[in-house]
Amino acid sequence: MNQQDTPLFSALLAHAKRNPIQFHIPAHKRGRGMHSAFQSFIGENALSIDLINIAPLDDLHNPTGIIKEAQALAAEAFGADETFFSVQGTSTAIMAMVLATVGPGEKILVPRNVHKSVLAAIMLSGAHPVFLHPEVDTELGIMHGLSVETVEDALIQHPDARALVVINPTYFGVAADLRRIVEIAHRYDVPVLVDEAHGIHTAFHEDLPVSAMQAGADMAATSVHKLGGSMTQSSVLNVRRGRIDPRHVQVVMSMLTTTSTSYLLLASLDAARKELALHGRERMEKAIRLADEARRRINQIPGLYCPGKEILRNSATFALDPTKLIISVKDLGIRGYDVEVMLREEFNIEVELSDLYNILCVISWGDEREDILRLVDALVKISAAYKDQIGKRTVQVKVPSMPELRMSPREAFYAKTESVPFHESVGRTIAEMIMVYPPGIPILLPGEVVSKDNLDYIEENLRAGLPVQGPDDPEIRTIKVVRE
Numbered sequence: 050m051n052q053q054d055t056p057l058f059s060a061l062l063a064h065a066k067r068n069p070i071q072f073h074i075p076a077h078k079r080g081r082g083m084h085s086a087f088q089s090f091i092g093e094n095a096l097s098i099d100l101i102n103i104a105p106l107d108d109l110h111n112p113t114g115i116i117k118e119a120q121a122l123a124a125e126a127f128g129a130d131e132t133f134f135s136v137q138g139t140s141t142a143i144m145a146m147v148l149a150t151v152g153p154g155e156k157i158l159v160p161r162n163v164h165k166s167v168l169a170a171i172m173l174s175g176a177h178p179v180f181l182h183p184e185v186d187t188e189l190g191i192m193h194g195l196s197v198e199t200v201e202d203a204l205i206q207h208p209d210a211r212a213l214v215v216i217n218p219t220y221f222g223v224a225a226d227l228r229r230i231v232e233i234a235h236r237y238d239v240p241v242l243v244d245e246a247h248g249i250h251t252a253f254h255e256d257l258p259v260s261a262m263q264a265g266a267d268m269a270a271t272s273v274h275k276l277g278g279s280m281t282q283s284s285v286l287n288v289r290r291g292r293i294d295p296r297h298v299q300v301v302m303s304m305l306t307t308t309s310t311s312y313l314l315l316a317s318l319d320a321a322r323k324e325l326a327l328h329g330r331e332r333m334e335k336a337i338r339l340a341d342e343a344r345r346r347i348n349q350i351p352g353l354y355c356p357g358k359e360i361l362r363n364s365a366t367f368a369l370d371p372t373k374l375i376i377s378v379k380d381l382g383i384r385g386y387d388v389e390v391m392l393r394e395e396f397n398i399e400v401e402l403s404d405l406y407n408i409l410c411v412i413s414w415g416d417e418r419e420d421i422l423r424l425v426d427a428l429v430k431i432s433a434a435y436k437d438q439i440g441k442r443t444v445q446v447k448v449p450s451m452p453e454l455r456m457s458p459r460e461a462f463y464a465k466t467e468s469v470p471f472h473e474s475v476g477r478t479i480a481e482m483i484m485v486y487p488p489g490i491p492i493l494l495p496g497e498v499v500s501k502d503n504l505d506y507i508e509e510n511l512r513a514g515l516p517v518q519g520p521d522d523p524e525i526r527t528i529k530v531v532r533e
């Protein structure tokens with residue numbers, strides 16, 4: 050195999066050049082049948098490869114040609130035995146991992162702070178989740194991964210578990226000691242499924258946490274689109290043979306995937322894989338250098354703190370992705386969301402996310418030093434505007450408590466329900482998810498008992514203007530609970 054090749058992208062280019070008369074969908078026919086403003090903005094090139102699975106272009110659902118070749122190159126580049134492309138983001142790849150490994154009533158070990166796609170898959174599969182406590186950072190107000198001890202205790206108590214889910218690294222760029230976690234899970238013959246939405250780049254530089262495949266995990270759902278340079282929505286599912294049968298994974302992926310797969314997304318995966326395989330290290334070196342400079346400069350700004358390796362204290366916080374800048378703003382006496390809005394409205398800067406206490410900025414090789422200096426300059430100005438408040442208002446950091454699970458999420462989701470006013474839901478079993486997105490980690494999920502503490506936390510997020518979502522009632526004046 051030659052990582053210089055892009056079998057899928059190149060075949061699409063050749064097909065577009067051949068320019069056959071198209072009596073097939075999409076009806077826009079290379080853009081000619083499209084709204085003209087959209088067509089001219091997107092451009093002829095992109096529209097000429099917006100194609101479907103006609104025979105010369107292979108089929109993602111049963112690849113035998115150029116998609117198979119492109120996936121094999123990706124597997125080699127990412128250190129997997131087999132790689133499946135996803136045109137529905139990592140969410141679908143995660144659902145496929147779960148649905149391919151656990152069935153109704155079977156146990157799956159999951160950190161409570163998982164992305165909603167893991168929980169959706171658990172609800173669809175009918176598996177029984179055993180929730181594990183992640184490490185909580187009470188200074189930053191964020192949750193990290195699982196400690197080795199938590200995983201080992203869970204396996205001792207549940208040796209019959211059919212899978213273990215691990216987030217590596219978290220949205221905030223903190224990784225657990227994945228090698229040891231995998232080693233312990235494998236002692237119990239339990240496959241390790243890794244949510245690697247924020248880890249496509251880690252295999253390509255020695256200063257980054259290890260990737261799931263490097264750590265010996267069995268499967269990893271990985272967002273190439275987030276940090277690896279492909280187009281939004283394109284991800285991969287990396288598989289190691291042994292505990293997992295890749296043919297079954299292919300079947301499950303196919304069950305969950307649209308039959309109208311976007312060749313633009315597939316081609317962008319092929320091209321991003323080539324870029325990572327050939328130039329990943331040097332590209333990541335640039336991103337790490339830029340992030341290091343940003344971190345150094347931000348830590349000189351009064352009232353701001355951008356954590357580095359000093360927050361790595363144990364096996365749950367074992368390695369750091371330095372390209373994620375967590376910027377704690379609580380000492381300015383304002384919310385993360387306030388800073389997000391100021392950066393948007395006063396400085397034309399958009400961040401990745403904000404929460405009650407922090408903003409998160411993602412640095413990639415697509416950034417330039419001037420971008421970093423503009424961010425630092427904006428933060429200097431914001432800090433100066435709040436200098437009188439620094440150290441005066443102590444912000445009490447709260448992290449939502451882990452609710453009691455009274456009923457399986459699937460049972461609660463399908464139970465007879467009723468809507469009750471928000472404050473009257475305390476003590477009831479919730480039948481829907483409530484989360485802040487991003488990061489998309491549920492504060493409450495179906496089957497859990499609502500506590501006042503959870504409601505206070507939701508209200509605080511709503512008051513701060515953060516995007517709380519999930520319930521049937523978008524205003525969250527009522528909550529759907531299981532009828533008693």
Ligand SMILES: Cc1ncc(COP(=O)(O)O)c(C=O)c1O
Nearest residue numbers: 138139140141164220244246272
């Ligand atoms: C931890 C985590 N897992 C999974 C996902 C889902 O990834 P995607 O957006 O590619 O579907 C996200 C998205 O933000 C995430 O943060």
